[in-house]
Amino acid sequence: MSTQLSTHQCQVITLWYLVQHSLASYHKLLDHFGDLESVLHQKSLSTWSTLKIHKTHIERAKNFKQPEQQRHFQSLIDLICRECDFVCTPLDPQYPKQLLHYSDHPPILFGQGNIELLNAPQISIVGSRKASKAGLQISYDFAYFLAEAGFTITSGLANGIDQAAHDAALKHCRTIAVMGTGIDNTYPKTNHLLRSNIIKHGGTVITEFLPFTPPLQYHFPRRNRIVSGLSLAVLVTQASLGSGSLITAKAAAEQGKLIFATPGHIYDSTYQGCHQLIREGATLVDHPEQILEDIALPTHWHIKQSEIQQESPNSVNIAEHLVTTYNILSWQGQDIDELSNKIQIPTSMLIAHLMELELEGLCIQQFGLYSRHTTSSL
The missing domain is CATH 3.40.50.450 (Rossmann fold)
Structure with missing residues (x-):
């Protein structure tokens, strides 16, 4: 069991450590500075207090470069690499969509x-x-x-x-x-x-x-x-x-x-x-x-172990012009506005593609929400 962390993952872990799991502080800092590298830059610390970040988070950030803090943080990183089979952030494809x-x-x-x-x-x-x-x-x-x-x-x-x-x-x-x-x-x-x-x-x-x-x-x-x-x-x-x-x-x-x-x-x-x-x-x-x-799925629906993985276009034989639309679908229903924000095609074309995917049994629409669907023939 061993995991190699990317630079981005290390940056997320660092900020997550400094704000001690505070979602509010994490997003407030990221929204203000725009990216993790800027948030974690030493020169940015003077701005943290103006954003009403909790003083304990600010103190932890100020002391982060101290030898004792660095040793503790490194032991945390070592444990993650040693004990985790995987680590994922919203930028990683395996993160639950x-x-x-x-x-x-x-x-x-x-x-x-x-x-x-x-x-x-x-x-x-x-x-x-x-x-x-x-x-x-x-x-x-x-x-x-x-x-x-x-x-x-x-x-x-x-x-x-x-x-x-x-x-x-x-x-x-x-x-x-x-x-x-x-x-x-x-x-x-x-x-x-x-x-x-x-x-x-x-x-x-x-x-x-x-x-x-x-x-x-x-x-x-x-x-x-x-x-x-x-x-x-x-x-x-x-x-x-x-x-x-x-x-x-x-x-x-x-x-x-x-x-x-x-x-x-x-x-x-x-x-x-x-x-x-x-x-x-x-x-x-x-x-x-x-x-x-x-939840509008067949009661006899059995997914083989290999089908647990998200199907790639090749494994379900999707027409080439439908691949991009299929890839933005997930198991969680999304409305037309959500889907339109993820794809650069006219809404009328998107709706046409969704209808084709429905006819192929690859998409299901319920209460105005579209989601990925696996049929028994796949």
Whole structure:
């Protein structure tokens, strides 16, 4: 396990380290200076304070060249290179394209395992850490069915529902665990074996947090936005009113994702969170096939392991004049305006190309949003 970092990745890591994972400070500095090299230039430090950057970030930047700081930072870089199978930023082609829709997408992801899963179609399954036997069984069954149907199951590596979902999806080598710690840490520690099995059996483990980052409470809502952001839909299988999985559902709602919930006994407090979600508009489901129906994909859709990777034009035999349009599609739906901003052709031509791709079974349009589609014949 060894990763070589590019100059750009090193610059992202440096700024991410100086602002200690503050998205607001990271983007404020980058927006002002225009590029990472300018942000990190020693002469730029005098401007940081005028941008209302937190004083601790400024102090860290001022002391960054001190020997002790340099030693600590170098140990961090060494650990990343040693422990990560991959590192990706929004400029890297492997970065999950579905996250780019959101202004709070991570500036960097550290990962182990199969990087190709990041851009695969995903469904998140989340819920209580202290789940009942019934809740665990439901989560396992839904995850197994959906993974068998070709979806990658994404969750947060927590005890309970998360663990059951990961375990089931592992049977089909399709699961992603998003962590709220550095790559060198596993939380909870009891899930170290689960994490190892995910990596061993074709799954993926990712985090936006730098090495040496402990499992602090406020890191997990940040993790949850990535869990929901990666996915086409979020399923909550068992949750009380105080469950952290409701934070994931809230993030999903803000991202415009479909939210599903399984119901429980009306006197069972461990399902009150699910019932609240249903009252607020989440779709009640009692069979995973209902999820497939709602996201408008065939229930018999099976993706072979080789098809998990984003298809290249050669592998799906696309007409030459449609290749550029096909390449801007993702698993996450985009409207015409979003697509027009990514391609330099008239809107009328873009619409014509999308219609051709739909007829070829390579694109699907739902509620005005266009997304990539894999047919059973591919």
